[in-house]
Amino acid sequence: RRTPQWGVTAPPVFMAITAAAGGDWVQVDAGAAIVQLQLAAYALGLGCCWIGAFDHAAADRILQLSAGMRTVYLVAVGYPAESPVRDDIGGDGEVGYYLDAADILHVPKYTVDAITDWR
Numbered sequence: 001r002r003t004p005q006w007g008v009t010a011p012p013v014f015m016a017i018t019a020a021a022g023g024d025w026v027q028v029d030a031g032a033a034i035v036q037l038q039l040a041a042y043a044l045g046l047g048c049c050w051i052g053a054f055d056h057a058a059a060d061r062i063l064q065l066s067a068g069m070r071t072v073y074l075v076a077v078g079y080p081a082e083s084p085v086r087d088d089i090g091g092d093g094e095v096g097y098y099l100d101a102a103d104i105l106h107v108p109k110y111t112v113d114a115i116t117d118w119r
Contacts, residue, residue, distance in 0.1 A: 051073060084104075
């Protein structure tokens with residue numbers, strides 16, 4: 001029910017995080033870049049959504065990337081139209097986003113303890 005419509009409810013900006021194909025550190029470097037982008041956007045009152053589930057080949061084609069480059073992630077940026085609720089979950093919790101009876105978006109996130117093995 002939250003499918004964006006271009007020019008109406010879709011984020012006005014999508015940032016493409018690109019990298020040269022291959023390399024052990026591509027995901028780490030991309031993640032570090034995205035976190036910094038999200039922190040800067042938040043400081044300006046903007047919302048972001050880090051997107052990994054998209055048609056990578058189509059994005060590469062649309063962006064006309066040079067040979068050897070690929071789209072790793074997209075980041076949607078815009079002014080938030082709602083205030084989602086973060087639900088802390090354990091290691092076996094359900095990660096799917098959902099709308100409750102009051103039409104509020106819930107975003108489950110693992111707690112630090114759920115993903116960390118302290119020794």
